[in-house]
Amino acid sequence: MTRPALRQDSDSAGCIFDLSRTPVRELNQVLHRLTGTTNERHWIILNPGGQHAIGVGVDAPITIEVKGHAGYYCAGMNKQSTVIIEGNAGVGVAENMMSGFVHVRGDASQSAGASAHGGTLLIDGNASARCGISLKGADIIVKGNVGHMSAFMAQAGSLIVFGDAGENLGDSIYEAKLFVRGKVASLGSDCVEKNMTDACKNELYAKLKAAGIAGEAGVSDFKRYGSARRLYNFDVDRAGEY
């Protein structure tokens, strides 16, 4: 097994990988070989430079710190691992994530957490259009704003937004839960505001707590949105909405 441009740092027990010297493909090949019993649990990625597909398809209980801006699909299909991006993330961060925790310290581009099945995606900044499109079970927490068409056709899981949501939030939504603290520019087809019950507040609190940010926002300040379930069965009088 070759380990190019890799060195063990004895102080932090971290494996350091410099993407200005070694291609992303080699990094991912090394990460893909890791299993649940690996002792190499702390990975530091230097000079990401906006390169694509960093840490895609990892399936091991490790922590990956990306020291800079990531390109497209960072932490895509993630299982188990914790990925911390100390910068912005390009299109499709944590897309199709199955489990684990992905933390973007900056902003995320379009389609953040697209079709993610499980795990948590935490974005400190803003996420642009189509955040959580076709969401299938993951929890996405955005401390800033989300762009238009977020949670489009979202089926399960939750999208929690501390800031504002752009136009057509939750268009054609199924059973995903949307919590927005700020303003919603407009709701998409079949998305409606729903009662924020005590059970919903408890659920929201639990999700924030699990992400380690329970004290950062009061759950009573959020409004909840979800499906009116009018598009589930064909209704000729609503043909224009399909």
Next chain:
Amino acid sequence: MCGIVGLFLKKKELEPDLGRHLSRMLAVLSDRGPDSAGFAVYSQPEEGIIKLTLRGPKAYDWAELKQKLTEKTGLSANIDARDTHAVLSCHPDTSNDVRAALHCTAPEVSVAGSGFSMEIYKEVGRPETVTKRFALETMGGSHGVGHTRMATESAVTTKGAHPFTSGPDQCLVHNGSLSNHNSVRRDLVRQGLKFETDNDTEVAAAFLTAEMNKGLNLGEALERSLSELDGFYTFVVGTASGFGVLRDPIACKPAVMAETNDYVAFGSEYRAVAVLPDIETAHLWEPEPARVYFWERSA
């Protein structure tokens, strides 16, 4: 796909480095557009000089052309050759005579663009090869835009490469595809505009020029394109004083902006601006859909 870059320098002392930065930005976006590449570079206009960027066949004898033109017109025109392109500088009052003389003495040469500030270069091939052929890294200027093309709706030819220009000192680069360009082209042809290709971006460039000919400024013309042009687009438009950015209302195509005290930069992806100095401390953001952005050099 396709890749777009734009760079606007805020300080005069940085201008010699414009081409070096642009060529590095374009090289990064080769994998978004390996078919052809092009760029427009803007520099301070010189009193009494208009520049025509000429495009000729491979290994063209530009010195001979200069001699022929001088003999034919008796006018003084300087020709600065770069591979298949050359910049002809002459007095604005004589430019029509020079164009006419070009047309009859050298029909194999076409005028790729004109302006007091703008020079425009484009060619088929990988972007890093194209920028080397034209020695972009040696060019200075205040601002510039560039494009790497992955052709979708029309042929891979030099004429089909971006930027497209349809008026003096105006050019457009485009990532996306327009779906109503044929009907818009028909309308513009009726208004008297001429087209060289079947390309959708040429229509967008001509549309903006036609709107500005009606008296709109560039920002207003871009606003008009939101209602008249159907399809996907991120546009970057170069003018004598700066450049503008517009994304379609659903923001189909990517765009990243970076600003420091020294420059404003545009890239289809962060990777393209990552090669710029002080990018670590730059303000980075994605332009909002359906919103016109503009940076202009104050006079």
